Amino acid sequence: xxxxxxxxxxxxxxxxxxxxxxxxxxxxxxxxxxxxxxxxxxxxxxxxxxxxxxxxxxxxxxxxxxxxxxxxxxxxxxxxxxxxxxxxxxxxxxxxxxxxxxxxxxxxxxxxxxxxxxxxxxxxxxxxxxxxxxxxxxxxxxxxxxxxxxxxxxxxxxxxxxxxxxxxxxxxxxxxxxxxxxxxxxxxxxxxxxxxxxxxxxxxxxxxxxxxxxxxxxxxxxxxxxxxxxxxxxxxxxxxxxxxxxxxxxxxxxxxxxxxxxxxxxxxxxxxxxxxxxxxxxxxxxxxxxxxxxxxxxxxxxxxxxxxxxxxxxxxxxxxxxxxxxxxxxxxxxxxxxxxxxxxxxxxxxxxxxxxxxxxxxxxxxxxxxxxxxxxxxxxxxxxxxxxxxxxxxxxxxxxxxxxxxxxxxxxxxxxxxxxxxxxxxxxxxxxxxxxxxxxxxxxxxxx
Numbered sequence: 001x002x003x004x005x006x007x008x009x010x011x012x013x014x015x016x017x018x019x020x021x022x023x024x025x026x027x028x029x030x031x032x033x034x035x036x037x038x039x040x041x042x043x044x045x046x047x048x049x050x051x052x053x054x055x056x057x058x059x060x061x062x063x064x065x066x067x068x069x070x071x072x073x074x075x076x077x078x079x080x081x082x083x084x085x086x087x088x089x090x091x092x093x094x095x096x097x098x099x100x101x102x103x104x105x106x107x108x109x110x111x112x113x114x115x116x117x118x119x120x121x122x123x124x125x126x127x128x129x130x131x132x133x134x135x136x137x138x139x140x141x142x143x144x145x146x147x148x149x150x151x152x153x154x155x156x157x158x159x160x161x162x163x164x165x166x167x168x169x170x171x172x173x174x175x176x177x178x179x180x181x182x183x184x185x186x187x188x189x190x191x192x193x194x195x196x197x198x199x200x201x202x203x204x205x206x207x208x209x210x211x212x213x214x215x216x217x218x219x220x221x222x223x224x225x226x227x228x229x230x231x232x233x234x235x236x237x238x239x240x241x242x243x244x245x246x247x248x249x250x251x252x253x254x255x256x257x258x259x260x261x262x263x264x265x266x267x268x269x270x271x272x273x274x275x276x277x278x279x280x281x282x283x284x285x286x287x288x289x290x291x292x293x294x295x296x297x298x299x300x301x302x303x304x305x306x307x308x309x310x311x312x313x314x315x316x317x318x319x320x321x322x323x324x325x326x327x328x329x330x331x332x333x334x335x336x337x338x339x340x341x342x343x344x345x346x347x348x349x350x351x352x353x354x355x356x357x358x359x360x361x362x363x364x365x366x367x368x369x370x371x372x373x374x375x376x377x378x379x380x381x382x383x384x385x386x387x388x389x390x391x392x393x394x395x396x397x398x399x400x401x402x403x404x405x406x407x408x409x410x411x412x413x414x415x416x417x418x419x420x421x422x423x424x425x426x427x428x429x430x431x432x433x434x435x436x437x438x439x440x441x442x443x444x445x446x447x448x
Contacts, residue, residue: 029289033264033282034243037173038290041181041249041256047294048259048286051173055155056262058171059237059245060097060120061180062163065144067117067192068183070109070128077110077188087126087137096164098123099212105205114198117189119212120236122162129161137161148175151182165241173260180234180247180258193233196220218248218280225270226280228287236279237262244279252291255331259283293333299341299369300328300379306343306367307381310353313393320354321384322364330369330376341376344368350381355397356389 031050038048046052071077085103099121101107107115109131115124129140137160144158153175159166183189196219200210214220215236218228230250237245243263250257264279307322322345332341350365358364362383369377402408 029285031282031285032278033261035173035260035262036282036286037177037260038286039177039258039260041258047257047290052260053155053172053174054263055170055172057165057169057239057241058156058158058163058176059165059239059242059262060122060163061171061176061235061237061245061247061262062144062158062161062169063116063120063125064176064183064235064247065148065158065179066125066128066140066161067113067189068179068186069140069143069147070113070132071186071188073132074109077113078108080106080108081112081127081131082106083123083127084130084135086135087130088123090126090137091122091162091164094122094164096122096162097215099200099210100206101127102205105203107200107203111200113188113192114195114212115200117192117235118195118198118214120215122164125160125162148179151178153178163237163239163242165239173262176247176260176262177258180260184234184249190233193235194219195233216246216248217277218246218283225276226284228284230287230291231283238266244277246279246283248283250287250291255291257287257290259287261286294331295334296329296331298327299330299332299371299377300324300326300343302327305384307345307350307365309351309364311358311387312353312355313389313397314356314387315390315393317356317385317387320358320364320387322350322367322381323384324367325361325363325380325382328369328377328379332371332376341369341371344370345381346378356387358383358385358387360384360386 034051035054035056036048036050037046037052039046083101083103083105088101088103091098097120099115099119101115101121101123109128112124112128112131115121116128126137129137133139133143140161141158144161145156148156148158153171156171156175156179157169159169163169193216196214198212200206200212202208214233216231216233217223217226217236218231219233221227221229228248228250230252231248232250234247234249244266245260245262245264247258247260250259261279261282264277264282266277267275269276269278269281302324304324305321306324308319309322311317311320344367346366346368350367354364360383363380364383365381367379367381368375369379
């Protein structure tokens, strides 16, 4: 069992404004899965991050991208598709999960999506890939790779549309979250992945109905160890390289999270003779903890004095109060008292002194809001009062500024030098005139 640091980041601003916040809470949660990632769907906040950027096999979580491309490119989900033989033969010897599709069988695109996403059928993934790129599943895989890059997935490469282990195929939990959130923008995807049971009607190859049971067993209330009443879908995955995996969405009390667990083991954890999917249990653990322990509370009030700085050019005020620009609420662990949350002025963004005039509400600086030494938000700081400028003090400052400015000093030096030069030149000219006059007078005396 490994212990890791849980970080929680969520912030909502009262009166329709929102900002991001970051908080790290020291809570030791035992997690066996190598990879765990929990993110707020309200603002993108990361709550849990254990090896979220570790490269790993995607398993059937790859089918999320396959479904996204099909939903973007299919003209009609009720269009009937004929199952090509080669798409089925590609799975020979893999012993992978299928919907039992037969070559030549005819089924709608919609029902193939249900087979792939509800029952995690690899044969349906291949058939859908061939439907988008006839006779060229490789071209479809290229579309998958271009798609994930276009939405910001920097560490994902697909080799096939089903997620079966293949050399060079990998992803990360962070990327899984990105392409899952993108997929959830399509209501059809969300509808299919939140389905617990689905019936495929008879086809030209099957005279009876086929019942699909979701592999996402955390939605099954009959399995106590796995059941998460707040969860809705989305997809599971299992391969030798990926271990047990799940990505799910959970909502409670107005908050929604996306959880990703990968590389989890499968064994009899409670010695009851039954092996358990640890990915499901880890998912349940982190979601239960988050909903129980993280609560929304007011962490900044508009009339709260954060700091006091000096004021210049005012005859009435020596100091200025700095207040939060907005009221801010953030998710912090339940039971946190007022002393647990405090402000830290960001010095490089906040002056130590300002000159009047100052208007109440004028932005002056910025501060961090901290909990247990960790930042949960930032807020602009504004003036708590209006302060008028004293004209005489202002005039004195301007005069001093001018007289002590480098430009003035240089100009004064140049002017002084010019005056000295002029005085010297005048002195020289005066001496020359005196000499000439004396010489002239002497010549006159000699002639006499």
